[in-house]
Amino acid sequence: MTRSSATAARLDSASGLVTTRERWPGDTLARVDQADRGNGPCGHCDLGTLAFCDGFARRTVTSLMRVQCTLRFEAHDTLFREGDTGVAVFNVVSGAVKVYKLMPDGRRQITGFFFRGDMFGFCLDGDYAYTAEAVTPLSVCRLPMQRLHELSETAPEVQHRILLRMTAKLAQFHDHVLLLGRKTARERVATFLLALSERARRRGDPASPIPLAMGRVDIADYVGLTVETVSRTMTAFKREGLIDLPSPNHVAIPDTQALRAASDGSA
Amino acid sequence: MTRSSATAARLDSASGLVTTRERWPGDTLARVDQADRGNGPCGHCDLGTLAFCDGFARRTVTSLMRVQCTLRFEAHDTLFREGDTGVAVFNVVSGAVKVYKLMPDGRRQITGFFFRGDMFGFCLDGDYAYTAEAVTPLSVCRLPMQRLHELSETAPEVQHRILLRMTAKLAQFHDHVLLLGRKTARERVATFLLALSERARRRGDPASPIPLAMGRVDIADYVGLTVETVSRTMTAFKREGLIDLPSPNHVAIPDTQALRAASDGSA
DNA sequence: CGACCCCTTGAGACCTATCAACACAAGTGG
DNA sequence: CCACTTGTGTTGATAGGTCTCAAGGGGTCG
Missing domain, CATH: 1.10.10.10 (Winged helix-like DNA-binding domain superfamily/Winged helix DNA-binding domain)
Known part of the structure; x- marks a missing residue:
């Protein structure tokens, strides 16, 4: 299960040493066995219609393929921490992720769970506002935010999909705030x-x-x-x-x- | 203070009869006295650097001017209700807005307050997830979401700013969820x-x-x-x-x- | 002046947190 | 194989923070 490379990826991410350098399958930091590659639009996953890139023009998919990579984590691994510089968004390929905030005295509030097809880690020139941690063995598709943003300038479909995901997330938050408050x-x-x-x-x-x-x-x-x-x-x-x-x-x-x-x- | 036209705008909005027809100052639904027009980039408000269109290229500002309009409301007026078709986003020019969700038995959770310079009402092909109500006498700048989206295809600066606002709002929600939960x-x-x-x-x-x-x-x-x-x-x-x-x-x-x-x- | 609204204050009830103990499964090492 | 540990889920008794219900004060406006 490409355990050693998964560890490398985890350490890289958890230590905050995330760089903006592009990585893709074959990269030492995120080796993914050929057998792990799916049959989705970009060949990185098997999410099908759940994939972020599903339905995009071939040109767009190709561009996305160049900047995204698949990473694997074990349960309890930390993908990034609150305060880390936010450089990438993630799509869950398999497994589950929780994101949470901590208070000085240790009180914790989980602000979201993410499953297959869900996208998290939105962050524009700023730090992550929360910590992301694998709940189960996890496979995610990582997209550098900057590249995604650049790409969306020429591919409106990408931009539209991001907006869709974010508005959906905002609506979810409204529901959750109602739950917690009342x-x-x-x-x-x-x-x-x-x-x-x-x-x-x-x-x-x-x-x-x-x-x-x-x-x-x-x-x-x-x-x-x-x-x-x-x-x-x-x-x-x-x-x-x-x-x-x-x-x-x-x-x-x-x-x-x-x-x-x-x-x-x-x- | 253009009371009668404000009433017209309110009724139009509150009744859910919001159309996608462009409106601008001078339109019967949203007349704004010349004296009310500000010295901001688009001439619609005096928000200065707080304005959504601040810093945009002149061409972009011109495009925005064509699709946006200023509306006035009194305290307790409803701008839109949960379940209304979401067709526009709003920028607060002056006054304050609250957005909230109601439960069947009347319990209420206010999910946000918006003040001068704040943007609310993000909604993409879907209904508003909450009700928006003026807290004080209110002046808002209304931008049709569809037009904003179209414009952002040719003006990446617009798109980037929308993303900035939404990520900021998401971060706010994380904080508020922590507050409510813990x-x-x-x-x-x-x-x-x-x-x-x-x-x-x-x-x-x-x-x-x-x-x-x-x-x-x-x-x-x-x-x-x-x-x-x-x-x-x-x-x-x-x-x-x-x-x-x-x-x-x-x-x-x-x-x-x-x-x-x-x-x-x-x- | 009276009605109304908003804010404040008090007393008691209730829901959930806290503290504690136990059951159960999965490791772990002797 | 068993003793031990660890982690997780469950259940019980008690405490406490916030809600509920009630009443009063102060302002505004007709």
Whole structure:
């Protein structure tokens, strides 16, 4: 699994020594076996229609191929830290990522989870406002922000897609702010599970038995609760038949409408 | 103050009958007296360096002038509602705007305040994810999103500035999510006041005696607390000398560092 | 002057956090 | 193979921060 090269990439990134030098498969920092290369538009991944470059003109795809590269990480690896100079955006090819902010006393708030097809790390002449960490073994497609920006000057389609992703992210934030500011513990957990389910559906995975890539602590730090409250709430949901827990890391939603009702207090 | 035309614009916008037809000063829907026109790059406002079009090439500014128009609203007027088709972005020329989401049972979460120079309403082929309402008498510069997008294909500077605004907004959201998910009541109020102060400073206003354009209820709905808690907290801050309240709507910050310490629990 | 709105203050209730303990699975090393 | 450790999830008892409910003060405006 190209373990050693993945380590090199991780160290490079985690140490803040990210340069603007272009890298691509074959580069010592991010070697990707030929077998790992997918059948997507750019040949870097197999995201299909989820790929950032899906549907772009061949010329554009070619340009993107030159500047992007695939990187691999293990769970708990740090991709970049809050305060690092932001030089690239990432597309998740496989696995899951969490991004979070820390307070001086150690309190943590996870501000987002990213799965296959999701894009994160937007940053324009400035530092990353958060830390990004692999939740599971991870494969990401890395695009230098500057190059992406330059490319978008001649390829409006690229620019439009970036704007689409960012507006979608902004809308997500509005929802999450509502969750954190005004929802009860039950509503938060229900909303979280529904959102996971909906996102799974949108990327073509089954909407109901959903795998929980993250642990209870991460869920708690995302919805602004404690582990205990999350655990108690999920147990309560199971007792009430709102969800099923075949294993601690798998959630089935027998009745979406019922869970939805629990997610905004209309239950 | 062009009351009747402002009413017309409001009704048009609030009723969801926003069209993509270009409008400009002189248009019956958005008449702006000549005296109201500023000395900014486009002649629509006097935002100076805060203006969206500041620093753009003359050709770009001219293009922008053709598609943008200035609108006026009174406090409590609704600019657009959650679910309305998103067709335009707005720049605040004077006054303040709040955007919020409502839950079925009436709970409200304000997700943002916007002041002079701030831009809001980003929306690409989709509906607004929130409602926008004037907090004070308001003057905004309206730019059709579609036109802005078209223009940005030939004027990369426009596109870059949009990206800048959106990444800045994303960073703000990360901070606000941390506030809502992990901060105590004291920390929330302190953070809020500091952010107001900082934003005032950045747009060239004094950082310390800051006017509170919004009431306690709005503050509470923004920081995820109740009015009572906000009021109690501010009273406590005043008692402790962290802030001064010459009037309920004016806050002086004698010691920024002390308030900052209170904003992240390092006090 | 009275109605209304906003802000403030007080007392008690409630939801969630905190602290503590236990179950269970997966390593790890003797 | 077992003892031990570690990590994760669950459950219980208690405490505490914030909400809820209630009332009063001060300003504005008709």
